[in-house]
Amino acid sequence: EPEVTQTPSHQVTQMGQEVILRCVPISNHLYFYWYRQILGQKVEFLVSFYNNEISEKSEIFDDQFSVERPDGSNFTLKIRSTKLEDSAMYFCASRKAGYEQYFGPGTRLTVT
């Protein structure tokens, strides 16, 4: 069964550094998402992406964040200058039109 994959599973970075989190959505899916989940808290929507552009973003998704689909398979989330409060699990998800989202296993980001 196809699944969303994410790399790395755990990323440790120093405050102020740039990080890129990578996702490979399911191949015939058209809509792509990034979410984050701070430890013990709810899942928070960051951004949705369709037709090679951002379709929605939340208040969390400020100028420090960007997304890209550099080729036909990868979907990346970049945080330009990480802060301590960016430490969280980051989940990528994808879906077909009219269907539910499938989530990846997540990347744990630790900012020190």
Place this chain on the structure above:
Amino acid sequence: GESVGLHLPTLSVQEGDNSIINCAYSNSASDYFIWYKQESGKGPQFIIDIRSNMDKRQGQRVTVLLNKTVKHLSLQIAATQPGDSAVYFCAERYNFNKFYFGSGTKLNVKP
């Protein structure tokens, strides 16, 4: 170190009993609602969904009820099993492609 976060409401049920998990959503314009299950260390897993033009939808052992008047969603799990133990989140969609999750309920199934 000690983790800091929201204290999740917990529902404890006996194996074989039915479970009902409730959720209040926030936006009356939301048109689509989903229930997810999240096991420790994993991403959310789709359980069942319902569109705003329906008030009930049934799946295998699960039923979702939607009350738009009071902006309330519930998930019923029949004959709860130990494998159902997890955190359950409801999510709502508005603006077509923006999803918001609720705070979650931890389901603890006692064998």
